[in-house]
Amino acid sequence: MDFVEDKDLVKEFLNGNEIAFRTIVDRYSKKIYWHARGMLNNHFDADEVTQEVIIVLYKKLHTFNFNSALYTWIYRITSTRTLNFIRKKKIKELFSIFDEKYDNLKSESDILNNFEHKDEIERIEKALQKLPIKQREVFIMKSFEEMSYKEISEITGKSVGGLKANYFHALKKITELLNEKE
Amino acid sequence: MKKNNKFEEIELLEQRLSQKLEVYKSYKNSQNNNTYFDSISSIALSKIDKKNKPFFQFNPSVAYAMVFIISFIVSYQLFNFNESFTFFNSNFYFSETTIWIEEEEYLSSVLDEEIDLDYVNYIQNEIEYSSSRFIINDINQLSDRELDEVYENIKNKKIF
Incomplete structure (x- = not known):
């Protein structure tokens, strides 16, 4: 498949082409994940933020005004969502909502597990x-x-x-x- | 000069770190986790699909058929097609439609029930009403002098 510019993909998606959105997600999901992972220090939370950002993109892509690059816009959303996640997590930790089982679950599903x-x-x-x-x-x-x-x-x-x-x-x-x- | 020193320090630190960070970068950019990233996209997209999907999905032809059946049943309930429809029927209001008949039956049952339930109160009210009528009759028959006396007694609170 020929490389299609981000802005053309957005236009196609806004015209009803769902495959264009899938292409955007494939192009940026790794970047979203690794940014969130670096900020949050674990796979489980990074996974949650990545899924949340993808859903936000789907809902808000019609508000993209084409004045900036798509990746700048996506990173802005990722950055905001990650910072919000950190804030929420701090509040939860304050009330001791997390327990050991949750931490074990985080480490079991980590994609790093098979890496030497x-x-x-x-x-x-x-x-x-x-x-x-x-x-x-x-x-x-x-x-x-x-x-x-x-x-x-x-x-x-x-x-x-x-x-x-x-x-x-x-x-x-x-x-x-x-x-x-x- | 100070700015150059800082720039050189940054370069030096970056060089010292570069080897260590290279492992992180190479893992980040590797194809090893493609399966995971395919799945995370699918999971997120399936969540979007679920959110977009309406609770009930009808085939339009099935929906039209259902609307027709429901409207037929409702109209059949409203009109009794077995009896001929005529404006000259003297018993029109209670015989032409099943609804009227049902309503009449309902009203009569409610009335029966209310009479049974309020019978004691009804009798009591009747007695009170008639006794008040008797008192009024008695008062009417009083002479002016007697009436003045009763009035004075009421005024001086002798009666109550």
């Missing part, structure tokens, strides 16, 4: 969790998703200067954390 470098990835994920949320988000977007400061600024609505400062602090802290455990 699982431990190395888990170390990075744990180090990421020690960063403040803003620094973590910028670090994930810059280091793993290889976005420019301008793109991150469009998604998060923060100034480029502020993002650079956040990234610098995150980079320093992650390097320390990963080196001290060796």
